[in-house]
Amino acid sequence: MNESQNIEYKQTWKDEYLKWVAGFANASGGKICIGFDDTGKAVGLSNARKLMEDIPNKIVNYLGIIADVNLLQKESKPYIEIIVSPSGVPISYKGVYHYRSGSTKQEIKGSALQQFLLKRLGKTWDDLPCENATLSDIDPDAISYFFKKAASCKRLTNHNGKEDLRTTLENLNLIIHGNKLKNAALLLFGMKPSKFFPSVSFKIGRFITSDDDLRYQDFVEGNILQMADKVMEILKTKYLVSPISYEGLQRIEKLEIPEMALRELIFNAIIHKDYTGAPIQLSVYNDKLILWNEGRLPDDFTIETLLGKHPSRPFNKNIADVFFKAGFIESWGRGIAKITNGFKNEGLNIPVFETTMGGIMVTIERPDNDKKSNIQNNVPDNVPDNVPDNVPDKRQISILQLMQANNRILLKELAEMLKVSTRTIRRDIDKLKQMNKLKRIGSEKGGYWEILEKNFIS
Incomplete structure (x- = not known):
């Protein structure tokens, strides 16, 4: 039998193998067989009886635990079997903690050690x-x-x-x-x-052509209970589009990303974050959003587990409890289902979840820009094609609508959505300024648009 997560073979005994004993005790337990090669073939022991006295004493003296140590035979060759049960408390060897993962032993350090110790004590970092x-x-x-x-x-x-x-x-x-x-x-x-905790912030950045093409950004700080409200407000006013349509005379503005699902994603990132790590980061591109927070899934969870029916296992149980009492989340592990259903109900692709770079990353596909560019087709029909010089035409009203949805929208983005050249957009904006309908606040790169008269877009 080959080595596995619960079986380790050693040809002879060395005191350093107490690390393996500690590793099994800190994981789910296991068995160490002394007198076998790595393939599981018995090679025997010449000093088996002496080791039967030494090994149990060393396990007790160095690790403070008791293991079953048995002298057995295979093919007439003696070997020693050490059966290690999982420990309810952390076990160290000479002040160092080890853990059995797969068929290897790992030394636990840094934040992983802190989380391991807290888990064994039934606590979380918060x-x-x-x-x-x-x-x-x-x-x-x-x-x-x-x-x-x-x-x-x-x-x-x-x-x-x-x-x-x-x-x-x-x-x-x-x-x-x-x-x-x-x-x-x-x-x-x-x-x-x-x-007290330097990484308590939520970074939002707007990227255009590549990751080094950052146009503007925001940092949301303060308590995490009110953080989601602040993040959503910034996203709705500066980063995302709420296309305008009409049902009869009723004006409809609907965020391009399902709002409740997006809020649930933000809650998840805040609640399950490792606050000893980096800030939460949301990168907004023309075609997608990428949300990343440092943290990890529960030990026996995979992405597939997360996407299926699963119990609630919060990374920060105290934070999750307060968010639940505030009515922000459920306590049945239904958050991911609510997110995926929110996208399905709008006919959109569900977000892609993955574990990467020590955290959880969610990629959200933005609706096709063609849909957002249809905004100009939703201008009320009573706006004539030939209008007086002081009244915006259909395309100029579309520009004002897009700017109202995103007051930091770029000329290039307007041109793409309205399917005209950047020069045409610039000419329309100049006319809107001359009509005193529009004003630019700040620089071209870091500023925003201010609509001075909203009668034509209401």
């Missing part, structure tokens, strides 16, 4: 106390915002938001050791969470 934080670091307005949301969804029945700050946080299980604020408390309700 459970830890923030040593230098006090109640003065908590924003009362964020607390009020939470209770307003919680009341509207009726998920808090025994809190009225009138308790003192300490009692409120204790009731939300956000105080530990009697008086220490948990990391989660500062992330959720802190006046300035970045004071």
